[in-house]
Amino acid sequence: MSSNSSSPLTGAADRAAATTAGRPAGQRGAIRLHNVSQRYGTGADAVTAVGPVDLDVPPGEFLVLVGASGCGKSTLLRLIAGFEPATVGDVEVSGGAPVPGVTSGVVFQQPRLFPWKTVGGNVDLALKYAKVPKSERAARRNELLERVGLDDTAHRRIWEISGGQQQRVAIARALAAETSLLLLDEPFAALDALTRERLQEDVRAVSSDNGRTNVFVTHSADEAAFLGSRIIVLTKRPGRVALDLSSTLPRTGVEPEELRGSPEYAALRAEIGAAVKEAAVA
Structure with a gap:
């Protein structure tokens, strides 16, 4: 994503980058997926939902998984939560196997x-x-x-x-x-646009305050651009990483309206949207 040196977001982005630089790996909240694939069914009826995927997420990151419906976003979230084991590969949270209700908190689409x-x-x-x-x-x-x-x-x-x-x-x-990890599976999908924006702002602020690692699933490029410090775009099934993008938008020090109205935000949203469309047909 290109940046505009004259934008009021530039100084805030530099300050945000300074606070996240040099975070050591392997701490509480770190996520590691190595050669992970997930298959359902057996024999001729077997379907590979996602993979292979390799992913390392440092502590404190706000990772957004975005892609078309059926690309494996929620499957990856379930694997990270420990709700089901991976068919192939290893999933680690904070250096060990994920344990449901222990290694992460989870927010679903329905309350x-x-x-x-x-x-x-x-x-x-x-x-x-x-x-x-x-x-x-x-x-x-x-x-x-x-x-x-x-x-x-x-x-x-x-x-x-x-x-x-x-x-x-x-x-x-x-x-x-x-817990050092919060997982959110399209939690605002059923809400009206105004309520959705307000809750996005709340979650973004809370994530900046408490330092947790967050993984957020959405099919919205707009939501991904607003929330993510890092955005992963997945291909159509079986879901694989089509784009791994770090956001330079500041996490603090900028009002939501200013952020949404900035050229940097518009450019990031457009880049994510184009990548989602391309990945859905590739």
């Missing part, structure tokens, strides 16, 4: 909240599973709800809040465990 519990009750349950002492849960719950913009909602029932607010609860719940 998957417990409707019989309050907003606070949903977060409290996640804190309980994360082994947070009972005496500390109320303060931690309030901190998490404040972080995702849901102050003073702990007492409300799930059916009393909007779809966007429910997804915020799901994010707070995923952040309840002090």
Whole structure:
């Protein structure tokens, strides 16, 4: 992506690069996929969904997997989460095998909240599973709800809040465990455009604050450009890496409207969009 030296984003981008340079590999949150392929079925009915894929993700990166429907984005996310083992190859998180519910927090397309519990009750349950002492849960719950913009909602029932607010609860719940990795599988796909943009801004800000590694699945070039510090475009099935692109857009110090209106953002979005279209037919 070409840069414009006269853009107001340039100084912020330089500052962001300085904060991420030289991060050592192998720390908590690092991801490594070596010669990974995933097949389903047997014999003549076997289908290779993804692979082979080699990928190294350093700690603190916001990686976006983008591509057309059916290219294997969610399959890769499930492998990183440890929900299923790879048919071929090795998947490592923080130097070991991924363990569901332990090595990462996961946010799905649907919030998957417990409707019989309050907003606070949903977060409290996640804190309980994360082994947070009972005496500390109320303060931690309030901190998490404040972080995702849901102050003073702990007492409300799930059916009393909007779809966007429910997804915020799901994010707070995923952040309840002090995991170094957060996985998000098209979490905003079912939301209206305005709510989607607001939640993108929230997730981008939270990722900058807490230093977690993030892996975000989307089919939107716009979403990939806004969120990712690194963007991986996948080919059509079986999904392989068609483009591995590092973003120079600043993570902090720039308002979302300014970022979305910048020529750098427009150029990155166009590059990703063109790559997704090409990869879908290649």
